[in-house]
Amino acid sequence: MKIESILATKSSNVVTVRPDLSLKEAVDLMAEHNIGALIVVDEAGRPIGIISERDIIREAARTEAVFDLTVSRVMTKELITASPEDDLETVLQTMTARHFRHLPVMDRERLIGVLTIREVVEAQLDRWQGEVDTLQTQISEGQV
Amino acid sequence: MPPVGTETNPLRVAIVGSGPAAFYAADHLLKHDGLHVEIDMFERLPIPYGLVRSGVAPDHHKIKSVTKKFAEVASNPRFRFYGYVEFGKDVDLSDLRRHYHQILYATGAQTDKRMGIPGEELNGSHAATEFVGWYNGHPDYRDRQFDLSQERVAIVGVGNVAVDVARILCLTPDELAVTDIASHALAALRKSRVKEVYLLGRRGPAQAAFTNPEIKELGNLAGADAIVLPEEAQLDDVSRAALEASDDRATRKKVEILQAYAAREPAGKSRQLTIRFLVSPVELIGNAAGQVVAIRLVKNALQATAAGTLSPIATDSVEELPAGLVFRSVGYRGAALPGVPFNERWGVILNEKGRVMDPETQRSVVGEYCSGWIKRGPTGVIGTNKSDSVETVNCMLEDLAEGSILHPSAPQASKMEELVRKHQPRYLSFADWLRLDEIEVNNGRAQGRPREKFTRIEDMLAAAGR
Ligand SMILES: Cc1cc2nc3c(=O)[nH]c(=O)nc-3n(C[C@H](O)[C@H](O)[C@H](O)COP(=O)(O)OP(=O)(O)OC[C@H]3O[C@@H](n4cnc5c(N)ncnc54)[C@H](O)[C@@H]3O)c2cc1C
Ligand SMILES: NC(=O)c1ccc[n+]([C@@H]2O[C@H](COP(=O)([O-])OP(=O)(O)OC[C@H]3O[C@@H](n4cnc5c(N)ncnc54)[C@H](OP(=O)(O)O)[C@@H]3O)[C@@H](O)[C@H]2O)c1
Numbered sequence: 001m002k003i004e005s006i007l008a009t010k011s012s013n014v015v016t017v018r019p020d021l022s023l024k025e026a027v028d029l030m031a032e033h034n035i036g037a038l039i040v041v042d043e044a045g046r047p048i049g050i051i052s053e054r055d056i057i058r059e060a061a062r063t064e065a066v067f068d069l070t071v072s073r074v075m076t077k078e079l080i081t082a083s084p085e086d087d088l089e090t091v092l093q094t095m096t097a098r099h100f101r102h103l104p105v106m107d108r109e110r111l112i113g114v115l116t117i118r119e120v121v122e123a124q125l126d127r128w129q130g131e132v133d134t135l136q137t138q139i140s141e142g143q144v
Numbered sequence: 145m146p147p148v149g150t151e152t153n154p155l156r157v158a159i160v161g162s163g164p165a166a167f168y169a170a171d172h173l174l175k176h177d178g179l180h181v182e183i184d185m186f187e188r189l190p191i192p193y194g195l196v197r198s199g200v201a202p203d204h205h206k207i208k209s210v211t212k213k214f215a216e217v218a219s220n221p222r223f224r225f226y227g228y229v230e231f232g233k234d235v236d237l238s239d240l241r242r243h244y245h246q247i248l249y250a251t252g253a254q255t256d257k258r259m260g261i262p263g264e265e266l267n268g269s270h271a272a273t274e275f276v277g278w279y280n281g282h283p284d285y286r287d288r289q290f291d292l293s294q295e296r297v298a299i300v301g302v303g304n305v306a307v308d309v310a311r312i313l314c315l316t317p318d319e320l321a322v323t324d325i326a327s328h329a330l331a332a333l334r335k336s337r338v339k340e341v342y343l344l345g346r347r348g349p350a351q352a353a354f355t356n357p358e359i360k361e362l363g364n365l366a367g368a369d370a371i372v373l374p375e376e377a378q379l380d381d382v383s384r385a386a387l388e389a390s391d392d393r394a395t396r397k398k399v400e401i402l403q404a405y406a407a408r409e410p411a412g413k414s415r416q417l418t419i420r421f422l423v424s425p426v427e428l429i430g431n432a433a434g435q436v437v438a439i440r441l442v443k444n445a446l447q448a449t450a451a452g453t454l455s456p457i458a459t460d461s462v463e464e465l466p467a468g469l470v471f472r473s474v475g476y477r478g479a480a481l482p483g484v485p486f487n488e489r490w491g492v493i494l495n496e497k498g499r500v501m502d503p504e505t506q507r508s509v510v511g512e513y514c515s516g517w518i519k520r521g522p523t524g525v526i527g528t529n530k531s532d533s534v535e536t537v538n539c540m541l542e543d544l545a546e547g548s549i550l551h552p553s554a555p556q557a558s559k560m561e562e563l564v565r566k567h568q569p570r571y572l573s574f575a576d577w578l579r580l581d582e583i584e585v586n587n588g589r590a591q592g593r594p595r596e597k598f599t600r601i602e603d604m605l606a607a608a609g610r
Pocket of ligand 1: 134163186187189199200232250252253254476481515518525527529
């Protein structure tokens with residue numbers, strides 16, 4: 001199964017932020033959209049980083065006036081992206097092994113979504129549950 | 145007026161389609177505590193069950209027992225089935241909006257994906273979708289012709305559908321004769337001259353989409369030897385490293401099974417089923433008569449994407465595989481419904497967790513929902529549609545609680561029935577289906593088969609007295 005089937009039931013609107021915005025503005029955006037991370041994009045809309053709740057908390061522990069910092073100071077710059085054709089299982093493995101909670105998805109040059117670890121885990125669980133449900137119907141039938 | 149969802153003012157729901165997604169959704173709605181709901185299910189064919197009837201392989205009979213659960217759902221007095229009533233033809237969105245508070249689309253994936261290579265249009269090149277529909281007696285494919293006088297058949301793709309197609313081509317007539325395969329297909333397959341069947345995977349054994357029980361079955365066929373080339377059964381370095389780093393036991397097992405096929409001597413059965421890996425078709429080659437005669441394959445290597453997926457990269461090495469019949473089994477694809485926002489990229493209804501979305505406003509469309517393959521794309525077994533439909537129905541219940549539903553001008557069941565009678569007087573009820581079901585089973589019993597299917601719409605209608 002490919003991650004495109006998770007994307008198929010999600011909005012393709014990705015909440016992005018520019019690197020020169022303040023952390024206050026970033027946090028406001030996260031609260032407004034009830035999300036845990038923002039994709040940082042350059043003028044052309046190309047992703048150049050990601051900023052998550054974790055990044056902000058980590059910085060807050062070091063810096064008193066954390067809200068005045070710019071997004072670019074705090075964001076994670078080495079951005080790993082996925083493509084819709086990536087395999088669900090591999091993506092799950094990569095996210096767990098590398099402790100990513102959010103993974104931006106690019107369709108060639110275009111940012112089309114962000115997957116959360118929760119969505120990926122749920123999709124995998126649904127897949128297993130579906131197989132179990134299918135088997136159970138057959139077993140209960142066999143006993144009739 | 146009492147609130148919608150109560151005894152005197154029931155929630156009226158239209159479900160379009162009658163496959164697993166449709167029935168799981170109906171079940172979840174009917175079981176919801178304290179909710180009074182009336183469900184009308186519309187199916188374009190006279191008969192229900194979608195791919196459980198027209199997709200699941202005839203020799204996998206046990207799987208189809210899930211229809212007993214669906215029939216139980218249909219026996220609820222608050223459930224009604226309208227067979228032979230097509231959304232977009234016999235009833236449209238404005239009709240449904242006039243008669244229901246909520247509409248759920250569960251129309252599955254009605255078409256197929258293409259490979260996008262030259263020669264795909266040649267005679268002898270078909271979609272697996274058509275072949276599957278044909279051997280399962282789907283009326284749309286009843287009169288398709290497949291040239292089974294060819295000795296070599298290539299199937300592109302290594303998903304479970306490809307495995308089904310390969311197995312049907314390799315089963316002996318005696319094995320097929322005890323299944324509910326359509327009689328016309330049984331007759332044609334009895335005369336089949338197919339000797340060699342190739343399954344073509346573009347990636348390696350560890351990335352193959354088929355599941356273990358399905359691939360194991362191929363190793364135990366009475367009439368065909370399953371063959372894997374030893375050099376293709378060996379994992380490349382990247383696959384080996386990836387597998388070692390993971391705790392994915394199913395994939396390890398899959399690779400073991402395939403390597404065991406590679407290691408064993410063919411028993412000399414009358415057919416050979418060869419599973420190839422790391423090859424992509426780049427062209428179908430035809431003769432002067434426009435008939436496919438071979439398939440040009442490029443050898444692939446694997447390369448990890450940034451997210452870790454091993455994806456195929458073409459090398460310079462090319463080969464030609466002679467084949468007179470080619471099936472592409474590279475996935476199904478959903479079809480757009482008139483008036484319903486469609487997401488061309490994924491071939492699904494534009495939706496968020498099953499709520500249909502308006503592309504302009506980016507907000508959900510009040511009262512419209514989807515579930516199953518038309519919601520998430522063509523993947524997953526029958527049971528996967530259960531959690532999928534539950535997610536959608538939960539959105540429907542949430543919206544009902546918030547009063548975000550349609551306000552039909554004629555929410556009475558009788559009014560809708562009047563309309564259907566006018567637009568499609570020959571529609572079938574679930575009681576009609578139960579009668580057809582009994583006839584099919586009886587006709588099959590006489591031949592030692594689970595059922596003999598009706599394969600023409602006219603025959604179905606006639607048997608139901610329409
Ligand atoms: C070849 C094949 C074999 C399979 N074998 C297995 C198996 O062995 N085990 C397993 O667990 N899973 C199997 N599956 C997967 C399983 O069939 C699907 O997961 C499931 O059927 C999808 O359910 P659905 O309700 O979304 O779609 P469908 O089952 O396709 O149902 C959609 C229904 O909607 C109807 N419809 C479409 N358009 C309209 C319209 N405009 N108006 C009214 N009705 C309409 C269709 O006629 C159809 O009846 C198989 C799939 C395929 C393709
Ligand atoms: N017995 C059963 O339980 C059963 C039976 C039938 C179907 N089903 C289910 O129904 C769903 C649909 O099955 P499916 O077989 O249609 O889909 P699938 O499992 O997605 O398999 C599609 C196959 O086509 C390949 N492919 C895609 N594009 C290709 C291209 N351009 N060139 C070459 N190969 C290409 C894929 O390879 P890549 O992986 O490289 O993309 C994959 O091997 C699945 O979830 C399946 O499990 C279950």
